[in-house]
Amino acid sequence: MEKLVQCPICHQEINANVLSNNLEVCPNCNYHFHFKVRERIVNICDENSFVEIDEHLVSLNPLEIEGYEEKLKKHKDKSNLNDAVVTGSATLNGEKIYLCVMAFDFMGGSMGALVGEKITKIMIEGAINNIPVIIFCASGGARMQEGIFSLMQMAKTSSAVALMNKTKVPLFIVLTHPTTGGVTASFASLGDVILSEPGALIGFAGPRVIQGTIGQKLPEGFQRAEFQRDHGFVDAVVNRKDMKETLSYLIKTHKVKNNE
């Protein structure tokens, strides 16, 4: 029996293999399903070029919150990842890049001290070695279990972007579904170029919180990628199948030295 997956938007039943061969995008309505970290890396990097950095690092429990360690372990076992971001170096159409891919399936992609540290470290390495940094964001925001240390990662990652800006090394951000909270209010909003996958939810406060504040239903398409583009916060909405070539174009054009 072939496995069938139903598209949540157009409700068409899709053969799982067809979906997988189509980069987890609905062939009927272009709905972008969740894309796992490893699939993303294969999709973006040249074959076998990705070398992971800091893969052994794991989160601590700085506030000694009960049950946090068990939760981390559960997510580790389930996702086969050590935490909510994978970072490394690779080539993209032959060009050297540093790549960070956030994992929404690991505790909602939340940013604790480890996620902030790994992303900061990559950006600083990029600034030193003059290598562009690409970050695929997917996060519900700061990791509540790490309290104030999570909040401080917003300042830390943003200060690393300041260093990239000052050394004139490009930062390319790709917003994927969903990117909210403390990640939106830090590095995810600070790319030299900010791209987004179609339909991704992008915002600071989540829709439920806003609905609770204003006491009325939110307009259709509110906070979606296309909405953010139309409001001036996203440069382009790019289909998954075109993402690698789009990034390749950006890397190439940022390499051109017009004064030489």
Place this chain on the structure above:
Amino acid sequence: MSKIELKEMSERLSRVDKYTKKRTPWECVKLSRNINRPGVEDYIKLICDDFMPLCGDRLYGEDKAMLGGIGLIDGRAVTIIGNRKGSNLKENIDVNYGMSHPEGYRKALRLAKQAERFNRPIISFIDTPGAYPGLGSEERGIGEAIATNLKEFSTLSVPIISFIIGEGGSGGALGIGVSDKLYLLENAVYSVITPEGFASILMHDPSKAEEAANIMKMTAQDLLEMEIIHGIIKEDKDGAHVNPEFSASEIKKTINKDLNILTKKKPDSLVRYRLKKIRSIGASKEQESYSEPLLKVLQKIY
């Protein structure tokens, strides 16, 4: 011991008693939100010889929830920014309970850049439950506004001192809180989310806010022990609202002491020190030295 000495000593002891009182985190949360608690405008009146508020972000509008302007403290010109919360219901509504829209953060950044241009130190007074989670706020990019402030404040070349005087609520507080020196008032709190939010998300029961406050490590003492803040500003034993003059004079002393040192530093060493401090928070212990790459990149810049 002479009678005079004895009298002096007992007076000193009573003063110590007057200004220290151990509170539970939840008591601090409640006190930090007390409607009579002195706000940024009260402290400006008590600290500054003079002050002129300045309006607008030059992009969209004026956000009353974010106060900004130029003040004189003992003859020294400083730029002051701070969250206005209001001290009665009418004022609360007028300033949106201290919750800024993007234009508030952009106004703060405009004034900070202006301060940098004219070599004025920046003092921020933080007192907000958070940035405003509403339609207009999202449409005009509240996330981008806060993010940009975090980035820009981290490399401003003038001294920045921040005081959390009441509620330090999450990204909305941090948006004017990246600084060289960060202080909490004794009964102020600073956290990634309100205890109510923490209880509702992690304990699935918003009524467990008190329990949440107890484990969130959000009090001045906790934050000092975790090296997030540089010091604690004393309040009257019954809270800053009972004796605003006292905490104001403690704040003023701290500002003068810090600025005497910070204004003598060269801009690049000021920024290096700030970046190093930000970089070190939550850096994994098992990892090799984090400061070396940072120094390398700073050498490239400065």
